[in-house]
Each structure stands twice: as structure tokens, then as C-alpha cells.
Amino acid sequence: MFPKAFHLYRVHDQDVLLDTVPFEEALAELRFRPVSPREARRVGWAPPAGKRSEALSHEIQRHMLLTMLKQERLLPAAVINEEVAERVEAREAAEGQPLSRRERQLLKEQVLEELLPQAFTTTKRFELWWDTANRIIGINAGSRKAAEEALDLLRQTLGSLKVTPLVTKTPPSRGMTQWLSDPGSRPATLLLGDQVELRATEDEGVLRAKSVDLDSEEMQSLLENGRLAAKMGIGIEGLARFQLHDDLSIKGLQFDDALLDEASQADDGDDPAVRLETDFALWSDAMSKVIASLLEWLGGEADPSMPSEATP
Incomplete structure (x- = not known):
């Protein structure tokens, strides 16, 4: 796993x-x-x-x-509301007067109790x-x-x-934008991916791009116009590739082929616990190194009680 x-x-x-x-x-x-x-x-x-x-x-x-x-x-709420509406209509027709808010709430509770099982x-x-x-x-x-x-x-x-x-001194959005706009600022082991999400500083929406050259002139033009990277595909040599988000979350995680090969070649004796622990030992070590790299690249860990460096 x-x-x-x-x-x-x-x-x-x-x-x-x-x-x-x-x-x-x-x-x-x-x-x-x-x-x-x-x-x-x-x-x-x-x-x-x-x-x-x-x-x-x-x-x-x-x-x-x-x-x-x-x-x-x-x-679904729509199913509940439809059933409640039908019962309210039937009760009001039978009694000749509208139901109170309390009576409607009791009907809704009754519907939930009946439909939930x-x-x-x-x-x-x-x-x-x-x-x-x-x-x-x-x-x-x-x-x-x-x-x-x-x-x-x-x-x-x-x-x-x-x-x-977990919070870094340099916000991930600022770090990713810097890596995009200035190739010389990229850490030696950082691998640039092919997808990005750029957020405008004003009401210009969000631009999402996949399978693109992040070093293209078009990308540089967008950055020069003030857009910031909210999500970007990156990798760390020998460890993993993933999408880094502006809240430091990691998604679309794909571990290095060498790690996956090592896991597949391990003899687990068809024991699920041994298989899990073999995989866990490999990816937990890799993730510790990934996090250490991200913290280093983004200026270290920030004090959660203090505001992080402002994003331009």
C-alpha cells in the first residue's frame, strides 16, 4: 500500500x-x-x-x-425534502390549516428515522x-x-x-512561483512537473494547465502579469513526484520506480502484515525525506502562532 x-x-x-x-x-x-x-x-x-x-x-x-x-x-437531502413536502401537503389538506415550524420539524425527524435504515x-x-x-x-x-x-x-x-x-516560513505559493519564474532558484534535486494552477491577484479566475512545458514563454508571460502558483507538479529525485498545493498538502503522489520495484521484489510469504510493513518502511522513509526537503526549500518551519512571510 x-x-x-x-x-x-x-x-x-x-x-x-x-x-x-x-x-x-x-x-x-x-x-x-x-x-x-x-x-x-x-x-x-x-x-x-x-x-x-x-x-x-x-x-x-x-x-x-x-x-x-x-x-x-x-x-440525499433532496430525497428527504421531497418526502417531507409530500407529507406536509397531505397533513395540511387533511387538517385544513398550515403546519407550524415545530410540526414540520417533527415530520422531518420522522422521515429521517424511517428512511435511514x-x-x-x-x-x-x-x-x-x-x-x-x-x-x-x-x-x-x-x-x-x-x-x-x-x-x-x-x-x-x-x-x-x-x-x-505544518507551516513554512516561505509560503508554498511564493516558493513555487519563484521556482517557475527563476530557474536558477530551483533546488538541485527538484524535478519540474508538467502541470500547474495559477491564481490571479485580482478577479481574473484560476488558470489550470496539464501536460505543458512550465518553462515556456507563455508561462513566463503569465507569471510576469502577476499570477501566482497555487498548485504545481514537482518531484524530488529518487523519492517521489507529486502536486504541491499552497497549503503544503501533497496530492497525486507517485513514488519513485526504484522504491516500487524494491517493494514488489520483497518476499512477504503471502502475509498481508509483512507486505504492509515492507511497503510502509519504504514509503515512510521516503516521505520523511520529502518533507525535510520541502521545509528546507521553503525557508524552514514557521512558528504556527506567528504569521508566515507575506505572499507578494
Whole structure:
């Protein structure tokens, strides 16, 4: 399993207790179970290696891996509103007078109670990677909201946990714009990709481009007109390629072929836990190096309580 995205956080607690046995027991207290007929959603911890494994956490060289499952019932608001409207109309016709706001709310609650058990469910999986040595957490999720849900579950598990989004002294938008406009400013190991999202400083919208030459004259002209890079495809030699976003999130993550080849050639004895730990050891080490490089390239880590350098 190689992740595709990360939202990055700084852990501020210095004395979080992560002893294997008590931590595994704490995870088990919030183990995932499917939603009941009366529940709209539920989250909980699940074995990272899948159903054939019981372990709720894996730790390798001070890197920890957890998996959160979130299950929700699919009950669109339009379906609820339509049913409520029909019942309101029928009641008003029968009683000869409009229903009060309170009566409408009670009808809506009744509709929810009746329809929820019939709704289909969808289940999503989110990985939480914790580099305990460097006190960084990465959530493999497509949105910041989903990442925060995983952090909330971790806080419930530990009792408390102080984290903030990882922030650099030079905003990623400014750094990416500089790398585009001034090739000489690019770090030696930075690989330029072929996609970018440029944001105008005024109401000119957002320009998105894929499979383009980011060193072209057209691109330079756009930058000279004041556009800033909000997202850009980059890579780090020997590690990975990805899209760096202006909030320092990483998406579209593709690890270097050498890492993938090493993982595929490893003998796991058809044991899902061994397979997962082999992959985890490779990509967690690579991600630590990716984050270290990004922090270096963007002027170091900023104090989250202080404003970062202003974007021009």
C-alpha cells in the first residue's frame, strides 16, 4: 500500500504515551464497527493490513501507521425534502390549516428515522502516518476535513493531542512561483512537473494547465502579469513526484520506480502484515525525506502562532 495524498501536521505534545500494549488497547476501545440501522455515520480504527490481520497499529523505526474507516448512510437531502413536502401537503389538506415550524420539524425527524435504515452505506479508508521521531503526522486523505476527522479520532484515543498544520516560513505559493519564474532558484534535486494552477491577484479566475512545458514563454508571460502558483507538479529525485498545493498538502503522489520495484521484489510469504510493513518502511522513509526537503526549500518551519512571510 503506497499512499496517494497527505495533509501534514506538527505534533506539539512532547510526552505522548505510545507504549505498544496500552496504545493498542486504547485503539481497540474505538475499533470500527458498521453503522447500525439508526446511525447516519460512524468512524473507528481498523487493521491497516486488512481483514486478515488483527493489529490496529504498525510501528517500524519510530514510524507508526493507523487506519481509520468512516461509514456513512447515503440519504440525499433532496430525497428527504421531497418526502417531507409530500407529507406536509397531505397533513395540511387533511387538517385544513398550515403546519407550524415545530410540526414540520417533527415530520422531518420522522422521515429521517424511517428512511435511514433503508439507505445504502459507503465506507472510506484513511491512513494516518505518524513520524514520532520528527513529530509529524500525515493523513492520507483527499480533503482537509477528512484529515481533521482522523485527528479527532486520534485525540479521543489518546485523551488529548495538540497538533497544527505544518507551516513554512516561505509560503508554498511564493516558493513555487519563484521556482517557475527563476530557474536558477530551483533546488538541485527538484524535478519540474508538467502541470500547474495559477491564481490571479485580482478577479481574473484560476488558470489550470496539464501536460505543458512550465518553462515556456507563455508561462513566463503569465507569471510576469502577476499570477501566482497555487498548485504545481514537482518531484524530488529518487523519492517521489507529486502536486504541491499552497497549503503544503501533497496530492497525486507517485513514488519513485526504484522504491516500487524494491517493494514488489520483497518476499512477504503471502502475509498481508509483512507486505504492509515492507511497503510502509519504504514509503515512510521516503516521505520523511520529502518533507525535510520541502521545509528546507521553503525557508524552514514557521512558528504556527506567528504569521508566515507575506505572499507578494
